[in-house]
Amino acid sequence: MRVLVTGGAGFIGSHLCKFLLEKNRDEVICLDNFFTGKKQNLESIANNPNFKIISHDITDTDTRIDSKIPEHVDKIYNLACPASPVHYQFDPIETVLANTQGVINVLKFARLNNATVLQASTSEIYGDPLEHPQKETYRGNVNTLGPRACYDEGKRVAETLFMDYHRKFKLPIRIARIFNTYGPNMDKDDGRVVSNFIIQALTNQKITIYGKGTQTRSFCYVDDLVRGLNSLMESDFIGPINLGNPGEFTIKQLAEIVIQMTGSKSKITYTSLPEDDPTQRKPDITLAKARLNWQPTIPLQEGLVKTIDYFRDL
Numbered sequence: 001m002r003v004l005v006t007g008g009a010g011f012i013g014s015h016l017c018k019f020l021l022e023k024n025r026d027e028v029i030c031l032d033n034f035f036t037g038k039k040q041n042l043e044s045i046a047n048n049p050n051f052k053i054i055s056h057d058i059t060d061t062d063t064r065i066d067s068k069i070p071e072h073v074d075k076i077y078n079l080a081c082p083a084s085p086v087h088y089q090f091d092p093i094e095t096v097l098a099n100t101q102g103v104i105n106v107l108k109f110a111r112l113n114n115a116t117v118l119q120a121s122t123s124e125i126y127g128d129p130l131e132h133p134q135k136e137t138y139r140g141n142v143n144t145l146g147p148r149a150c151y152d153e154g155k156r157v158a159e160t161l162f163m164d165y166h167r168k169f170k171l172p173i174r175i176a177r178i179f180n181t182y183g184p185n186m187d188k189d190d191g192r193v194v195s196n197f198i199i200q201a202l203t204n205q206k207i208t209i210y211g212k213g214t215q216t217r218s219f220c221y222v223d224d225l226v227r228g229l230n231s232l233m234e235s236d237f238i239g240p241i242n243l244g245n246p247g248e249f250t251i252k253q254l255a256e257i258v259i260q261m262t263g264s265k266s267k268i269t270y271t272s273l274p275e276d277d278p279t280q281r282k283p284d285i286t287l288a289k290a291r292l293n294w295q296p297t298i299p300l301q302e303g304l305v306k307t308i309d310y311f312r313d314l
Contacts, residue, residue: 007079009037058102092150099154179244183222184310201264211273213252220245221303224296244283
């Protein structure tokens with residue numbers, strides 16, 4: 001079995017590549033343009049004879065993916081897209097292209113190989129939700145003109161393209177809606193709340209909370225998420241399906257936990273809330289439990305220990 005992971009050098013992609021090599025003993029190909037992905041994320045598996053790294057941008061219209069990967073591929077995980085606000089807002093047009101032209105290129109390659117292809121979608125497609133917790137049937141509350149729209153709307157279009165390729169060409173697809181995920185290999189400068197708080201706490205800087213800290217998030221450790229992605233791929237369920245940890249914490253609670261766990265001298269400071277920042281986010285994972293027999297098993301504090309150790313080593 002040969003598996004392609006686009007965005008395989010990124011935070012989640014690198015963990016997925018390692019998981020696939022260890023669990024299924026598949027031949028794994030990582031395709032990445034290294035905009036946010038890093039080769040050091042793959043150091044532990046770089047010399048595995050069943051692993052290959054290829055530098056390529058899925059939005060490239062001049063060089064087809066099959067010219068880079070002439071071998072037959074059985075399964076594709078499409079994770080190729082900047083996923084943090086700092087990165088996807090750096091070049092919003094490129095973010096939209098990754099989720100439109102890039103997704104079309106991946107789907108064409110999947111069709112050429114008759115491969116099952118999984119789209120790493122996101123809870124951001126729900127926008128600032130008016131339903132809580134969010135079920136897969138909820139259609140979202142997204143500002144199409146806001147600074148986050150390049151990512152939110154891009155992922156919504158990507159889901160549409162996946163469904164259209166499935167309906168028109170009978171392409172086997174899977175759609176996973178990923179909620180907030182954390183763990184080792186996160187970029188310390190990606191602007192996500194977990195990495196921000198840990199870096200600030202370890203260096204005894206002020207812990208910066210946007211807004212009043214009453215907004216909520218649900219944090220899933222990366223090992224749980226990767227297991228969920230693989231379970232979806234190996235199932236016969238198309239999706240979409242929520243993958244996340246339904247344990248809900250306020251941002252202020254997270255800051256206090258990180259300060260306590262790091263033994264930091266940091267104090268909490270408050271600043272203005274960014275435009276369109278969701279006030280609450282929590283997955284309903286009833287469908288994942290029923291169809292995939294999946295649910296997260298790693299509580300926040302346990303996952304934070306490993307994540308803090310990773311950043312401390314940096």
